[in-house]
Amino acid sequence: MKPLQLTEHLSTPLVDDYDVIVAGGGASGLMAAVSASRAGARTLLLERANCMGGTGTTSMVAQWIGFFNRDRQVVGGIADELARLVVQLGGSEGFKRYLMAEASANPIPLVHFAFNPETVKMACDQLALAAGVSIRLHSRVVAPMRERSRVTGVVVEDAGGRSAMSARMVVDATGDASVAHAAGVELADPEVKSKREAQPCTLMFRLSNVDVHAFRAIPRDQKRALALKGIAEKKIFWESLSFCSTPGNTDAICLMSRVSGFDTTDPQDLTNAEMEGRRQIGTIVEFLRENVAGFSRAVLAGIAAHIGVRETRRIVGRYTLTEDDILGHRRFADSIALGAGPLDIHETGGTGIRLHVPDQPFEIPMRCLIPSSVQGLLVTGRAISATRGANGGARHMATAMALGEAAGVLAALSVASAHEVTADEVRSVLRGRGAYVSLEDAEQMFEPA
Numbered sequence: 001m002k003p004l005q006l007t008e009h010l011s012t013p014l015v016d017d018y019d020v021i022v023a024g025g026g027a028s029g030l031m032a033a034v035s036a037s038r039a040g041a042r043t044l045l046l047e048r049a050n051c052m053g054g055t056g057t058t059s060m061v062a063q064w065i066g067f068f069n070r071d072r073q074v075v076g077g078i079a080d081e082l083a084r085l086v087v088q089l090g091g092s093e094g095f096k097r098y099l100m101a102e103a104s105a106n107p108i109p110l111v112h113f114a115f116n117p118e119t120v121k122m123a124c125d126q127l128a129l130a131a132g133v134s135i136r137l138h139s140r141v142v143a144p145m146r147e148r149s150r151v152t153g154v155v156v157e158d159a160g161g162r163s164a165m166s167a168r169m170v171v172d173a174t175g176d177a178s179v180a181h182a183a184g185v186e187l188a189d190p191e192v193k194s195k196r197e198a199q200p201c202t203l204m205f206r207l208s209n210v211d212v213h214a215f216r217a218i219p220r221d222q223k224r225a226l227a228l229k230g231i232a233e234k235k236i237f238w239e240s241l242s243f244c245s246t247p248g249n250t251d252a253i254c255l256m257s258r259v260s261g262f263d264t265t266d267p268q269d270l271t272n273a274e275m276e277g278r279r280q281i282g283t284i285v286e287f288l289r290e291n292v293a294g295f296s297r298a299v300l301a302g303i304a305a306h307i308g309v310r311e312t313r314r315i316v317g318r319y320t321l322t323e324d325d326i327l328g329h330r331r332f333a334d335s336i337a338l339g340a341g342p343l344d345i346h347e348t349g350g351t352g353i354r355l356h357v358p359d360q361p362f363e364i365p366m367r368c369l370i371p372s373s374v375q376g377l378l379v380t381g382r383a384i385s386a387t388r389g390a391n392g393g394a395r396h397m398a399t400a401m402a403l404g405e406a407a408g409v410l411a412a413l414s415v416a417s418a419h420e421v422t423a424d425e426v427r428s429v430l431r432g433r434g435a436y437v438s439l440e441d442a443e444q445m446f447e448p449a
């Protein structure tokens with residue numbers, strides 16, 4: 001049967017004009033907008049949720065990693081400023097040592113920054129407002145405006161209906177490369193999406209009334225035994241009893257569900273994934289209360305507003321970062337940010353995780369943010385041009401923030417310049433602000449508070 005088609009003739013009002021529009025106000029988009037605005041560009045940030053912060057807030061993934069490779073700090077600049085602000089507002093105790101995936105077969109020691117997502121929402125507001133960014137929440141970017149192969153703005157749907165806004169540069173920070181995809185940018189590995197083989201999602205949840213100290217006192221081998229018991233009983237879904245606690249140590253923000261086999265850019269799959277996540281949370285909470293020290297009186301205080309999505313689309317840019325680049329310490333003359341790892345690949349359909357910390361920070365070239373075939377558009381964050389393996393090491397939030405700051409500078413300089421902006425120009429502005437753009441910049445070592 002021929003598929004039905006509804007042809008609409010839309011007349012969309014063009015309501016404003018900006019130098020830079022950033023689609024998505026997550027880890028990377030927030031930084032891109034603040035960065036572009038500080039570089040002098042009239043900047044608008046459009047975010048579909050009711051807050052900025054992205055996966056860290058809306059999906060409650062309550063710890064930033066990627067600030068440190070082993071003990072070496074690799075991300076500074078505006079990301080570091082945001083972290084300090086969160087501490088100042090009482091939303092975190094700062095950087096600490098942490099054993100990632102403690103109940104798995106190969107846990108790894110890291111330096112992380114655990115936080116209360118509610119405080120991070122407030123810190124994001126303060127940072128963006130102080131930088132003079134125009135912010136529109138509850139605003140979904142639904143399409144790019146285009147003139148031939150150039151993106152010239154975006155179409156938005158919000159409480160007021162549908163409108164268009166033009167811009168000299170658009171930054172796609174949606175995590176899903178939604179603007180780039182609609183603008184015709186080539187995508188990497190499309191079969192991963194169509195075969196629903198992306199890394200599993202996790203729906204985060206928050207338990208209050210938890211005795212965090214009692215849980216921390218359980219020896220690691222017992223935690224692993226508990227996780228394996230839960231898996232055998234089909235009440236725990238991967239080798240994880242991982243959670244972050246907020247200041248006060250009364251709450252556990254749990255990274256314990258594992259939802260595999262869905263393409264979250266498909267609306268029905270996304271719906272099914274959210275509901276499967278909630279079903280899993282029901283059984284996990286029951287298991288924790290009955291079996292795990294510290295949880296006997298736990299109360300389900302919240303479930304994230306959006307399931308955490310690890311993998312969807314990635315663009316093909318002017319350069320594609322590979323796992324060999326990361327592990328082989330490849331240097332790039334146009335490096336604009338440093339990644340820390342770990343290379344972090346969750347097993348699709350299984351219960352395991354592959355984790356590896358590169359023994360050095362790695363450089364990420366500016367070309368990974370620039371689509372090869374479309375102008376007027378940059379892509380930052382989770383969807384940059386990287387292989388699946390490299391993306392496993394470059395998608396952490398601190399790395400996404402560093403990339404965002406670089407994208408903001410590149411966008412702002414591009415608006416103000418008649419020629420194609422060079423990486424040296426971008427690097428010079430970033431360094432002037434205290435951002436780390438190449439290996440030589442990463443000299444600061446971790447000092448416990």
Ligand SMILES: Cc1cc2nc3c(=O)[nH]c(=O)nc-3n(C[C@H](O)[C@H](O)[C@H](O)COP(=O)(O)OP(=O)(O)OC[C@H]3O[C@@H](n4cnc5c(N)ncnc54)[C@H](O)[C@@H]3O)c2cc1C
Nearest residue numbers: 024026027028048054055065141175202308309381382397
């Ligand atoms: C379950 C899980 C656990 C993780 N664990 C960690 C961890 O412990 N530490 C860590 O550092 N990283 C972790 N990550 C990785 C990390 O959270 C993401 O890779 C990172 O947030 C990517 O940053 P981003 O800015 O590209 O995307 P996001 O932070 O996801 O931000 C994208 C933003 O764009 C908005 N958006 C999307 N589409 C539109 C649209 N059309 N219009 C307007 N707005 C839009 C979204 O609402 C969102 O706010 C985890 C990820 C998941 C899913």
